[in-house]
Amino acid sequence: MSHKLFKIILATVLTSLLLLNCKGGDARKNPPDPRERVKKNLEEGKGFRLDTAMKNMSGGGVGSFExxxxxxxxxxxxxxxxxxxxxxxxxxxxxxxxxxxxxxxxxxxxxxxxxxxxxxxxxxxxxxxxxxxxxxxxxxxxxxxxxxxxxxxxxxxxxxxxxxxxxxxxxxxxxxxxxxxxxx
Missing domain, CATH: 3.10.450 (Nuclear Transport Factor 2; Chain: A,)
Incomplete structure (x- = not known):
């Protein structure tokens, strides 16, 4: 199998996986306020918070700089x-x-x-x-x-x-x- 064909197959598989994981959002089921949407998404495990990610990367606890x-x-x-x-x-x-x-x-x-x-x-x-x-x-x-x-x-x-x-x-x-x- 050629290198170019392998790249095309890999890209197709990855794109398919990404599209399968996308769920169409129903606007009627999501809160209109962006902060509420973020909160709901975080509670459902659909996202991450940057401050939490930075805390985990630095190895410190909450408020390690405080x-x-x-x-x-x-x-x-x-x-x-x-x-x-x-x-x-x-x-x-x-x-x-x-x-x-x-x-x-x-x-x-x-x-x-x-x-x-x-x-x-x-x-x-x-x-x-x-x-x-x-x-x-x-x-x-x-x-x-x-x-x-x-x-x-x-x-x-x-x-x-x-x-x-x-x-x-x-x-x-x-x-x-x-x-x-x-x-x-």
Whole structure:
């Protein structure tokens, strides 16, 4: 079979399949408002939304670009550890990693904060602290930090996040301005 004949047969088969899948739309059964038609088509699985497609392509969740500005835990964490240099702060991945921080050249700590939830609660954070002890510039040992710094960091982040959440709630509060039954 020649290459040209194969292309013609393939094009004919694909066109036939496309035409078979086209269903004549009855204008009487479809809403006249385009937004309602789109909604109906999406509910019936006849289309896709670009924002959903972009979300799936990027691998992020809904509002992955809103995470940094709207998540109280994220903002509180950055505020609490603002004195430490950051190695990575990936808000769509939900992790903050600091660089080694030291006030003395022989010891340093490094903090990683992983966000397990967007809710302000104690189990929403997974904080790990690493401790580096050096005898000289080349001979260093790294271990998990022993002490209460992890619990102190968690407590301070949650306190600040609760404040941010309350401020956000107060800022967005709008009393209902509807008609009251008692307005006579």
């Amino acid at each position: 995470f940094a500005s709207s998540n109280e835990l994220w903002r509180a964490s950055l505020d609490i550890i603002d004195f430490m240099p950051l190695t990575s702060a990936n808000y769509s991945g939900g992790i903050i990693i600091t660089d080694w921080y030291s006030e003395n050249p022989d010891e340093a700590i490094k903090v990683t904060i992983r966000f397990l939830s967007n809710e302000v609660r104690s189990d929403a954070l997974d904080i790990k602290i690493f401790y580096k002890k050096c005898e000289n510039l080349v001979n260093c040992t790294i271990s998990d930090y022993k002490g209460n710094l992890k619990s102190e960091l968690t407590k301070e982040i949650l306190k600040k996040a609760a404040i941010y959440k309350k401020q956000n709630k107060d800022k967005n509060f709008k009393p209902y301005a509807g008609n009251s039954l008692n307005d006579d």
